[in-house]
Amino acid sequence: MSTQAQPVSRRGGKTPAAGPQNKEVGEDRKRKTQGRAAALLIIPSMIVLAIVIVYPVINAIIMSFQKDQGLNPVTGTFVAGGFAGLGNYIHWLFQQCNTPSGPAACPAGTLGSQFWSATGTTFLLTVITVALETVIGFWMAVIMSRAFRGRSALRAAVLVPWAIPTAVTAKLWFFIFAFDGIANTLFHTSILWTGSEWPARSAIIIADVWKTTPFMALLILAGLQIIPAEVYEAAKVDGASAWQRFTQITLPLVRPALMVAILFRTLDALRMFDLPFIMTGGANGTTTLSILVINQIRVGFNSAAALSTITFLIIFIVAFIFVRFLGANAVASASGTGKAKIK
């Protein structure tokens, strides 16, 4: 039921007389009084969010234009701090470090030389995990949407990986992928899972898929349940095959929910930290942007602030592309306007 259809004043005030003109005036007045009440209710939360998010972010942006105080780890000279201009950004984006003979490419192994590889790793892990989670999640959602005995048990079981803290998940899969662990024993392999690039990445990807596919499946399932059964019945009567029903009915109708699920998961995967940090410590090509920021914090936080600002911008741009070009309108579905599209 929409709010407009409700009686105007909840304090027992006079309801405006019927008639289009009066009604409009009433609507306008209602909007005004409700606006004042809404402001009172919403402003406290907005202030809290401003303190815990907006203030730190502005702080980070200011910090990112400052030099880090202390000894320069490369040259051994003392840096006094002060205004750095775009120095910190150039340091990361062009992987330039200060040497006694002026700026040069950062030596391999230093944090400064890892920006683009960390960006690559982050996007690689994001694309692979989100793709796998979408496909497997869709399959799980289709199974869970069918009517069979034990369905609610299945839905409960699916929540278990989701509820386990990521730190525990990381340790659990670290144990499973240990050299003497159950994975090598079961498959009669002797892979040093965390010892080289692709095994390490595979271990992280498998752990992430295990943990977050259920969430994806539940979001897609919610989308599937909105599709009325009569649509399928009608298609069946018209002789549509199972594949046709999937591509012609399920996919287009579930698309809004699916896009929102993919958007949520993508933004979540882009800030991936817990799993690689605990499983590999970022070794062997598993350093994500978040890990690089955390490693930099204790070396120099102004430079870390520049990197975290870059990370934030990257995620923002990805979100923008999703909403603008792929039509993943999470706000619209949150505010209820997505309803019309789905039905």
Place this chain on the structure above:
Amino acid sequence: MSTATATLDAAAAKSVARRRENWASTRTYISAAIILIWCLIPFYWMIVTAFRDVGYTFDPTPFFTHVTWDNFTTVFSENLGNHFARNLLNSLIVAGVTTIVALLFGVFAAYALARLEFRFKFLVLGFVLGASMFPGVAIVTPLFQLFTNLGWIGTYQALIIPNISFVLPLTVYTLTSFFREMPWELEEAARIDGCTQGQAFRKVIMPLAAPAVFTTAILAFIGAWNEFLIASQLSNANTATVTVAIASFAGAQPHQEPYTAVMAAGTVVTIPLVILVLVFQRKIVAGLTAGAVK
């Protein structure tokens, strides 16, 4: 004769259809079993290992063998440098206070977003949604410096304040979708039946809204309880939460990953959540998916 063939045909078609239906339902059960095993086996393996003697850490027997409580003793052993009871208390305080604060503010904002008409509603929702997607590292860096200067590293507020940054948006977002679905006409009906506004709120709205608020509280608590990045940077030995403790655990043998003890710690941390999830499964699913599709 023609009627006889027709019935025969119909019967044959029916049996084919039934066989096809049976096959479809068998396939559903097989798929469901695969999903069930895939989701639960690693969790089961954690519990089996948690109860296994440390000498048999890599024993692949899939049942409970060499059962012992030793790993749980190790987990809570102060002598080995583990302060897991302290860590549990820390997590409880941080997650609990975060949840309460987020709900106190979030309930009002969500009510306004769900029930009232005002300008900038879209903007506010967009901001809340954007905030919930915000990367943790972007605020940890400045807060690390700020809290270091304030001497707050090792205090609870240093963990609670950044936690609110992602729990409050989640709370507002989930509650808004819940509140939008509530039958608010009942409030009006109670007023017409002679309730005062206070009575209508207490006797009609509160019981209706309580499950939504409760579900949101569970989601918020799980989110804060599972947080690792912020806690790993802004806590010290006194305020380390369980996730931080598990990531750097000490066992009986130095320089050896104490797998069985870590699995025991993981079990201690996870079992309450899993029970919570199994009991409130329906509500949690509704809360997780609220807003994403409706």
